[in-house]
Amino acid sequence: MGEYTIELIKILIWPVLFIVILLLFRKPISTFIENWKKAEVKVDKSGITIAAETVTETVRNITKASIERAVSVEENERGRYIEEGFKGVSDTITKIQNYFDKIRNRKILWVDDHPEWNINEKSAFETMGIKITWCLTNEESLNKLKNENFDVIISDLFSDEGYPKGFDLLGELKTKKIPLIFYTGRVTQNLKEKAEDKGAYGIVDSPALLTSKVLSAIIGGEM
Incomplete structure (x- = not known):
């Protein structure tokens, strides 16, 4: 294969991939764009002013975290990862806009022996006014x-x-009634069933789903 042919493939591959993503995920993408358009300065139900920068910075941090984790996503899982990412970001934007008064000043206890792996996720929550304790x-x-x-x-x-x-931690917390969400590298059906059986609020492997799930727990949303 000649050098010219290789360069031509490089030029063409990304537009083709972009079109494929648009075709496969047009519904979550359209929902994401629609919610993004609403990310302007507004007043929520309690009269709290929400700056557009809050939404923008939150999404930026979620996106950075998603890109970092994407390299470890198996090829057959990438479609799900992309689709869930768009959905999670859209849900997060909606919850910030509608429940900012319930979200800000809340407190998360984050248990992880590698906090350096979750810096962008931490920043996303802090942008929403949530305090993180490691x-x-x-x-x-x-x-x-x-x-x-x-x-x-x-x-x-x-x-x-x-x-x-x-x-083990989940078992110790049964009497405390605090929602616990597992954030792991890959969620299998078996792990999901085990987590649900043991009483976890949720188990996710995507930064966007993590923020959405945490906000649901805070505002009292559905599991």
Whole structure:
């Protein structure tokens, strides 16, 4: 294959991929664009002014996080990942616009021994006025809960060795009635069923779904 042919393929491949994405995901994309158009300065139901920059910066951080995690998404899962990403961002925008008074000043306890992997997600929540408290271990988080109240708990599910330590934390929290959402590398049907059976509020592997799910827990939305 000649050098000219290779360059021609490089030029053509991205427009083709773009068209394929538009055709496959036109519904979530159109919903996303429609919600984005509404992301202007407005007043929510309680009279709180929401700056457009709040929505824009939140979406920017979610997008950055999504791109970083996309490299680890398996090829047969990429379609789902893209579609859920658009849906999650659209849902997040809608919730910020309609429930900003319930969202701001809330508190999340985030349990993860690798907080450096979730910097953009953390920034997205902080842009919405949500305070994040990090804990590196289950034990540390349980001690923190003895002295402080939180609205939602986000936890990784597996240790570096592959042990599902998140389920241990969930078992310790049964009496506390705090929504716990697992944020993991890949959600399988088996993991989803186990998490639901054990009482988790949700389990997600997408930054956009994470923000949407957390906001649902805060405002009292459906699981």
